[in-house]
Amino acid sequence: MxxxxxxxxxxxxxxxxxxxxxxxxxxxxxxxxxxxxxxxxxxxxxxxxxxxxxxxxxxxxxxxxxxxxxxxxxxxxxxxxxxxLGRTFQTSYLFLGLTVLENVRLAAQAKGQRFGGLWRAPGRSAAALAPIREHLARVGLDGARNRPAGSLSHGDRRKLELAIMLASGSTIxxxxxxxxxxxxxxxxxxxxxxxxxxxxxxxxxxxxxxxxxxxxxxxxxxxxxxxxxxxxxxxxxxxxxxxxxxxxxxxxxx
Ligand SMILES: Nc1ncnc2c1ncn2[C@@H]1O[C@H](COP(=O)(O)OP(=O)(O)O)[C@@H](O)[C@H]1O
Ligand SMILES: [Mg+2]
Structure with a gap:
């Protein structure tokens, strides 16, 4: 034990x-x-x-x-x-009207706020989006990044939740x-x-x-x-x- x-x-x-x-x-x-x-x-x-x-x-x-x-x-x-600490719920808590990419960007932004305020938040430039797209690629959703989260299958929503946890830096x-x-x-x-x-x-x-x-x-x-x-x-x-x-x-x- x-x-x-x-x-x-x-x-x-x-x-x-x-x-x-x-x-x-x-x-x-x-x-x-x-x-x-x-x-x-x-x-x-x-x-x-x-x-x-x-x-x-x-x-x-x-x-x-x-x-x-x-x-x-x-x-x-x-x-x-x-x-x-990161957590998912029995029922999904994604922003269904936002794109897959925006959902992960928001998580990365919240992490930025933790450490240095909004000015550090990842912007929309290609460079700022690179780590976010890496998280999406990690879970196999980079190709779906511009689709609304609400259009994903249940399985893909769960994958998106994992990408969100990666982006928010959760260790548990x-x-x-x-x-x-x-x-x-x-x-x-x-x-x-x-x-x-x-x-x-x-x-x-x-x-x-x-x-x-x-x-x-x-x-x-x-x-x-x-x-x-x-x-x-x-x-x-x-x-x-x-x-x-x-x-x-x-x-x-x-
Ligand atoms: N907020 C709450 N108020 C009153 N009872 C609750 C509350 N949350 C859970 N319970 C009760 O606690 C027990 C355990 O529930 P839960 O933790 O959801 O079980 P599980 O996830 O294993 O199915 C159940 O009997 C449930 O009705
Ligand atoms: Mg339960």
């Missing part, structure tokens, strides 16, 4: 109670730099809530969250983003069901892309995903959630062999 002190992302004794309902209970886990962790578990297990508490859109009732060893439990989502990336709504024929290329981007950038990735084949193929370790608690946190092979995990799914296929 990763030492939570040295982890890229660490949560300790995390609990979340909303209106008397225990949404998260005593979740402790550490994710190492460059590690890809998949979070699985039945509907309502608390996977999205865990991401919410990590990204700061929800405050835990108890426990702490640390990014690269710094406590961010009470930090705003914006401050966590400045510490390198939370992906909530990145394969949701994606056609089965687009799954392999999206999966490969997530793996390649993660390897090339050494980003730390925490991915909620219920396609078990994707999880087995991509994840270094798998966190299994059940009724708000962490049931198992181990290699994919050990997790699928775990009887407790199988029972938690009540016979449903993992």
């Amino acid at each position: 990763t030492d939570t002190e040295s982890a890229a992302l660490a949560v300790e004794d995390l609990s979340l109670v909303i209106d008397g309902a225990q949404i998260l209970r005593d979740v402790t886990l550490g994710v190492a730099t460059g590690e890809l962790v998949a979070v699985i578990g039945p509907n309502g297990a608390g996977k999205t809530s865990l991401l919410n508490v990590v990204s700061g859109t929800m405050r835990p009732t108890q426990g702490r969250v640390a990014l690269h060893g710094r406590d961010v439990t009470t930090a705003s989502p914006a401050r966590r983003a400045r510490r390198g 990336v939370l992906l909530d069901e990145p394969m949701a709504g994606v056609n089965s024929e687009d799954l392999p290329s999206l999966m490969e892309l997530i793996r390649d981007v993660q390897r090339d950038t050494d980003a730390t990735v925490v991915m909620v995903e219920h396609h078990i084949d994707v999880v087995l193929e991509l994840a270094h370790r798998v966190a299994v959630m059940h009724h708000g608690a962490l049931l198992a946190f181990d290699t994919p092979e050990n997790v699928v062999a775990d009887a407790t995990v199988r029972d938690a799914y009540l016979g449903e296929p993992l």
Whole structure:
């Protein structure tokens, strides 16, 4: 188990109670730099809530969250983003009326503002657009750069979200069901892309995903959630062999 002190992302004794309902209970886990962790578990297990508490859109009732060893439990989502945290949502948050290129340019611009104000923001000159087009090429969308984001397939929207995270300089990336709504024929290329981007950038990735084949193929370790608690946190092979995990799914296929 990763030492939570040295982890890229660490949560300790995390609990979340909303209106008397225990949404998260005593979740402790550490994710190492460059590690890809998949979070699985039945509907309502608390996977999205865990991401919410990590990204700061929800405050835990108890426990702490640390990014690269710094406590961010009470930090705003914006401050966590400045510490390198990026996130996608179960539903896409792209600017659908803007072009693919503009969506990435906005992310790069927000990063520029972090470090030096608007005057540093990337402009529209060819030189300023070069790194943005590189991010787009990285995810295979440079050819689509002038199309409205709303005209992209679900799979391509997910790729665009990855380009946005590259442009915003995220080092820890939370992906909530990145394969949701994606056609089965687009799954392999999206999966490969997530793996390649993660390897090339050494980003730390925490991915909620219920396609078990994707999880087995991509994840270094798998966190299994059940009724708000962490049931198992181990290699994919050990997790699928775990009887407790199988029972938690009540016979449903993992
Ligand atoms: N803002 C909220 N207020 C009240 N209950 C919530 C809220 N967010 C999530 N829940 C409840 O917490 C439980 C876990 O939800 P969620 O984290 O979305 O699960 P998962 O992503 O694993 O499907 C569910 O029972 C859900 O209804
Ligand atoms: Mg969810």
